[in-house]
Amino acid sequence: MSLRLKIHLLVGVLVALFIATVIVLVVDNMRNSVREEVVAANRVASQLINRTVWLQAARGTPAMVNWLQSVGRVRSNDIRLFDSEGTERYRSPPSPYKSGRDAPDWFTGLISPPPSEQSITFPDGKIVVQADASRAVVDAWDAFLVLAWSGLGTLVLANVVVYWLVGRTVKPFGEIVAALNRLEAGQLNVQLMPLAGTEAAAIGAAFNRMVVGVGQRIEAERRALHAERELSDRRDLARWIERHLEQERKLIARELHDELGQSVTAMRSLALSIAQRSVERDPPSAQAAQVIAEESSRLYDAMHGLIPRLAPLVLDAFGLADALRDLVERTCRSQPQVKIDLDIALGDVQLGTDATLALYRAAQEGLTNALRHGGATQLRVGLGAHEGGARLEVRDDGAGLAAGWREKTGEDGGHYGLRWLAERVGVLGGRFTIENAPPRGVLLQVWVPFATPEQEEA
Numbered sequence: 001m002s003l004r005l006k007i008h009l010l011v012g013v014l015v016a017l018f019i020a021t022v023i024v025l026v027v028d029n030m031r032n033s034v035r036e037e038v039v040a041a042n043r044v045a046s047q048l049i050n051r052t053v054w055l056q057a058a059r060g061t062p063a064m065v066n067w068l069q070s071v072g073r074v075r076s077n078d079i080r081l082f083d084s085e086g087t088e089r090y091r092s093p094p095s096p097y098k099s100g101r102d103a104p105d106w107f108t109g110l111i112s113p114p115p116s117e118q119s120i121t122f123p124d125g126k127i128v129v130q131a132d133a134s135r136a137v138v139d140a141w142d143a144f145l146v147l148a149w150s151g152l153g154t155l156v157l158a159n160v161v162v163y164w165l166v167g168r169t170v171k172p173f174g175e176i177v178a179a180l181n182r183l184e185a186g187q188l189n190v191q192l193m194p195l196a197g198t199e200a201a202a203i204g205a206a207f208n209r210m211v212v213g214v215g216q217r218i219e220a221e222r223r224a225l226h227a228e229r230e231l232s233d234r235r236d237l238a239r240w241i242e243r244h245l246e247q248e249r250k251l252i253a254r255e256l257h258d259e260l261g262q263s264v265t266a267m268r269s270l271a272l273s274i275a276q277r278s279v280e281r282d283p284p285s286a287q288a289a290q291v292i293a294e295e296s297s298r299l300y301d302a303m304h305g306l307i308p309r310l311a312p313l314v315l316d317a318f319g320l321a322d323a324l325r326d327l328v329e330r331t332c333r334s335q336p337q338v339k340i341d342l343d344i345a346l347g348d349v350q351l352g353t354d355a356t357l358a359l360y361r362a363a364q365e366g367l368t369n370a371l372r373h374g375g376a377t378q379l380r381v382g383l384g385a386h387e388g389g390a391r392l393e394v395r396d397d398g399a400g401l402a403a404g405w406r407e408k409t410g411e412d413g414g415h416y417g418l419r420w421l422a423e424r425v426g427v428l429g430g431r432f433t434i435e436n437a438p439p440r441g442v443l444l445q446v447w448v449p450f451a452t453p454e455q456e457e458a
Helices: 003-057 061-071 105-111 134-184 198-277 283-310 313-318 320-334 353-372 415-427 453-457
Strands: 077-083 088-091 117-122 125-131 339-345 378-386 389-396 431-436 442-449
Touching (some): 003 105, 003 125, 105 134, 134 198, 320 353, 353 378
Antiparallel strands (some): 117 125, 431 442
16 A cells, blocks of 8 residues: 555545534534424423413314314424313324425434423313424424535545545655665665755755765775785795795705705715814814815704794694794704793694794794894793684793884894795795793793694695
């Protein structure tokens, strides 16, 4: 059912109720008027006849009949004369007023007052004066018909006017509905012209603002989706690059360990052999061979120090916990003045290869920066399970982060490493934070989620 029809029916029902109420009140007033008129007329007629009936009764019944015939009909009363034997000797003539017409029975029963009858007895008989409300009821019926037809005409006219006015009023809403349908169909450039009426104009303006807002939101969502896809692609690319870099680092580390390491060892052995053989015959050659052996030894130590930074082979062989212990031990050997506390409480959990490598690199980067840039002497490395993942903390008592260090990336060592570490952790869906830790020093935290079976297979 349309809004126009609903409003039309509502107004029509209200008008009909109003007209019905008016008719009920008028009918009630008619009933009271008829009752008052008929009862009063019956009493007046009875009093009039009662005053003269004894004068006529003394002259006999024929004189009484003649007198009643001369009186005729007294307003809305039927007058009947009965002799002493109960025989009706006279009845007043019918009223000529609106003769031959009567109101419907239902209306007569609604308007007519209760029967009213007066009886006057004299020695030769009696006179009965009975109220007759039929003519008054006919008058009320005629007035009721005029009222009913007027009410019906008013109702029809009111409905026609209301239907026309409501049609004009709700016409802008049809335009709004059509615009909404076009908007639902995907036409985001729909705009409503200024609509007639205060409410319709306000709704139209709100609709236009809504369309603009929806278009802007959809455009923002489209851009966000595009940016998210680009970010996902970049993360996949970064992960791919990191994997290939690690593979190349492992390859170089193995080449250094297997090929260059053996060559350097062989060079040192040959130099020592030459030095031993020529120590007596050619002391300068022996001394040169000894220098070569010492340089080979230093080169071998430097190479073995470089291999863990390129690719922690112990990580693949023994796992994260042992790799961290090896890292701490090597750091303590190279920095005797430094004390490092290691706390590992990871438990029997499953970490993916990328997550394990990221945590190891984070510990490596944290220790290197604390010693190289912060001048720390006390450090703590902690690894444990936290909120469905593994959390690594590296805390030191060094000088802390300098003001504006993020903007100075690359001016001193380590900052590039922090940026790459943050990106590596972000690709894994983890969190990376680094901040000054009161009273002094730096706190580095890395959290990565535990690996799922799908991630392990990948």
